[in-house]
Amino acid sequence: MEFWKRNITAVVGMLIFSMGINFFIVPADLYNGGVLGVSQIIRTFLVRYLHLFSGSTDIAGIINMILNVPLFILxxxxxxxxxxxxxxxxxxxxxxxxxxxxxxxKPIVADALSASIIGGIFGGAGIGIALRSGGSSGGMDIVGMFLTKKFKGFSVGRISLMLNAVVYGICAVLFGVQTAIYCIIYSAVSMLVTDRTHTQNINAEVIIFTKKEPVQIMDYIVKQFKRDATWWEAKGGYTEEKTYMTIVILSKYECAQLRRELKQIDEHAFVVEKDGLNIMGRFEKHL
Incomplete structure (x- = not known):
């Protein structure tokens, strides 16, 4: 049930993203970043200069799918x-x-600046929803994940920024600097909304107080999240009753899953979450 729920949520996110692209970005002759941006540039060449695939259906999505095939294998x-x-x-x-x-x-929004902002809101929200469900839009996310596993300290976003710089550089040369600027504004708004919607890149310290044996909680954390945790026995300052404390570092996304499970293990557990952490040492980011 949880598997299908997440996949349906990811699909809804992709629908919202596609609405932002087709309703606002494409009519304004703007371009997405990443592999989809490359697909849109190829589409423009085929339609505008070679006069191919000039029907009402946008073939950028199909080109994007083809470019993602080797990345799927990876x-x-x-x-x-x-x-x-x-x-x-x-x-x-x-x-x-x-x-x-x-x-x-005809463009729903005539002004390119407004179209880039509104399209960014839709696009960022859609990608964020898909990421919250554990999905990925493919493209440079796959390459970034691969390089992150190979090279310590490599961030998923770094490779995307590099490709975006190339895409928007091409846009500046072929379609004008103004088009590239509006594309950058769209990309910035999209990334901001994605960060607000997506919670997997925000780490939090979780402290759990429970009067029950903490073994079940520990087992769930280790098996479900592949994380380690620490627990110890304590005593209540007011009641002087024996209690147990468990501390673990999770992403905000994982925290939401943990809260749901704690309702089944110990509905009276007292939980403290603190985000905005600076973490040193070995801590693997989970996408």
């Missing part, structure tokens, strides 16, 4: 099969929605 063999499945669901649904969501003949 995800399957080098990252994890679970990550591969979730990414495949997101990219296939994204391709479908980008192909079927109608592109207005």
């Amino acid at each position: 995800a399957y063999f080098s990252i994890s099969k679970n990550f591969f499945v979730k990414t495949l669901v997101c990219v296939v649904s994204q391709t479908l929605f980008l192909s079927v969501v109608p592109i207005p003949a």
Whole structure:
């Protein structure tokens, strides 16, 4: 049940993202970043200069799917099969929605600046929802995850920023500096909304107080999140009753899962969460 719920949520996120692209970004002749941005530039060449695929269906999603095929293979063999499945669901649904969501003949918002901001809000919210469900939009996310596992200290966002710089540089040369500036504004708004929606990149310290044996809580943390935790016996300052404290570092996304499980293990558990942490040492980021 949880598997299908997450996948449906990821698909809804991709629908919202595709609406932002087709309703606001494409009519304003703007471009996404990453592999999809490369797909949109290829689409523009095929339609505008070679006069191919000039129908009402936008082929950028199909080109994006083709470019993601070798990245799917990389995800399957080098990252994890679970990550591969979730990414495949997101990219296939994204391709479908980008192909079927109608592109207005005339821009809904005439002003390119407004279109970039509104499109960024839709796009960022959609990607954030998909990420919260454990999905991924593919593209440079896969490459970034692969390099993160290979090289210590490498961030997933670094490779995306590098490709975005190339994409928007091409936009500046081919379509004008003004177009590139509006694309950068769209990208900045999208990333801001994604960060506000997505909680997997925010780490939190979780302290759990329970009067029951903490072994079940520890087992859940280790098996479900592949995290270690520390617990010790304590005594209440007012009641002087024996209690147990468990401390663990999780992402905000994992915290939400833990809270749901704690209701089943000990509904009277007292939980303290503190985010905005600076962490040193070995702590693996989970996508």
